Amino acid sequence: MENVLPGATAPYSALFYAAIPGLPFLGFLLNGLLNRKLSGTLAGLIGSATVLGSFLLSLTLFMGFKYQYTVQLFDWISVGSLQIPFGYQIDQLSLIMLLLITGVGFLIHVYSIGYMGHDENAGKFFSFLNLFVFSMLVLVMGSNFVILFIGWEGVGLCSYLLIGFWNKHTNYNNAAKKAFIINRVGDLGFLLGIFLIYLTFNSVQYGEVFQKAHLGQFGTYSVGICTAITLLLFVGAMGKSAQLPLYTWLPDAMAGPTPVSALIHAATMVTAGIYLVLRANVLFTLAPHTLEVVGIVGLATALFAATIGLAQNDIKKVLAYSTVSQLGYMFLALGVMGYTSSFFHVLTHAFFKALLFLGAGSVIHGMSNEQDMRRMGGLRKSMPITFLTMLIGCLAIAGIPPFAGFFSKDEILSHVYEHSKVMWGIGVFTSFLTAFYMFRLLFLTFFGEFRGTEEQRHHLHESPASMTLPLIVLAILSAVGGFMGAPMFLGGKHYLGDYLAPIFTYSKQILPAAFGAEPDHNTELMLIGISVLVAVVGIVFAYVMYVARAQRPAEEESQRSGLDSLVYHKYYVDELYNTLFVKPTMALSKGLYKFVENGVIDPIANGVGRATLAGGQLLRFVQTGSVETYLLLMVLGIVLILGLNFGRM
């Protein structure tokens, strides 16, 4: 399929395209306005139905897709030479994202019916979830950077709303604020990037910007401006996709309900940063320095987060750090220009990470809201479906063939190998760590003796069908999803790569070497062998430690060694940020309140009032009440007027 000029027309009416995000928005309104009047299940059904509707519409688009086009909905901003129309861009990248968001979103909505159905604010929950799906759809469907930014901000807002959903707990509210504020730091970079894009290309529409970049038309700037633009865009991506140093919000975001963690912080919102880079791949290809930075940041994040994940005891925190680490892999792939492999990993990661989170939610649900793995154990007898699906998820994330994670991770590592052996080595080590801590999670939770209270043992049960069905679907996807990108020499056809190729045509024309043929078969086989070996070694290590020798994580601080303690406390990064940024800002705020608000602004505001009163006090003496005085003043006034008027003559 060739790229078609932006003038191509859309095959369906504008209403069709407006309905794709419009249906979830309608669900948001319905559930939001009728919050307490609907039962939890009904609210859940409405929420799920709207997302299902969007999924079906997206599927129709996908099936009938022939060429790229933009749909213009209306003229949005039209000020002088600044033209920003509101439209949607339908091409391969946005279509797959649409299917992913609505598909996985629908599964998670169904799961939430069982998980949140009995919560008293279930209607609010489903309305926020729908609002999130709406924002995310706007993000991926937008035809210019500004609409992307609208969706970007919208998902940030929904993340805040959903993390702090149980808003009676101050801790959760703090976590929500933290997520939003760290996101905003990234957004500053993103906005500056958009401004710079407009200055350089005099437009923010994807078609025009990428066309001009491809032809080398940078206005009054040279090609170096792309480095600045892409660095700023990457700052935005760092905030949204939780890379070093803007990652600390993601583990804290686990304060929200588990479906939220699954949808937002695993499958969709955090992939927005990757989507941004993929969308603007032309600009990034033109800025090799930024790509270096992206790769290094991604690798560092992957390693760093994996080490923290080794020592966590909360089941959701382990998954959170695992998400940060896997996102690091995706950015690593982008850094070495393995664009397709990065997106492949986005897809497979969405499947197995959503699966793992939903499985964790099922475990938490069965354990009467216990999240500490030290209190779990031996759950595979009482929760078999959850165990089996989570086993598949762990195998997928560890990179064991033929599950999904193997294909995508292996492709990334092979691209990295071509770029730098050192980075590849670190990447392999990180995947060893990944296998280890994921199976540590599995063994601690599902094997061994049950370590919880009697009360919890009594209530242990497998989750209802509304929760296990999505688990099964996601498990199937994690198992077979990898085959959409199987490497050719093993007999598979790289469907995903071929499908996405038109997105990268400009990049390919600029740097054909990066899109060249695969390395020779022997190297590939060696790399695959090493990856699988490393993963299996990780699993064996975990088995030996936690099943054969039945070691358990330390209960108290005193039982931890120095290094163990450092890693458990996440290298004290949060405390560092607190001292460096939070405390000075609070001090500044207090100082300003005391000296500027109370010392300057209040006196001025009150002073104006007092001055008016004093003026009034003085002026009232004019009313003497005596008729003669009034008459005299009247006459004098007339004389004055006449004098002024006729004096000029």
Add this chain to the structure above:
Amino acid sequence: MNPTIPEVIRTVPLQYYVFFATALFCIGVTGVLVRRNAIIIFMCVELMLNAVNILLAAFAAYRSDPNGQVFVFFIMAVAAAEVAVGLGIIVMIYRNFQNTDVNLLSRLKW
């Protein structure tokens, strides 16, 4: 040839009428400012109005323009209405104070 009426009127120079009307007006203003009795003040107001009437009539005659005289009729009608209302108010004042001295009307003060 017999002189026409306007020529007869023009034998009296216009300044005489102007001075006369101005003098009447000033007397009226002085009266309004100086007198204490409400009814006298009213009479002085009428005096001012009449001064203006004379001036208007004089100019109308000198320029053979009837507009001035028509305006005089308007002023007289207005003066009559105003007197009716004003005297009504003065009667009420008298009923309350048994006296028409304007110095007594001083309650609307600070």
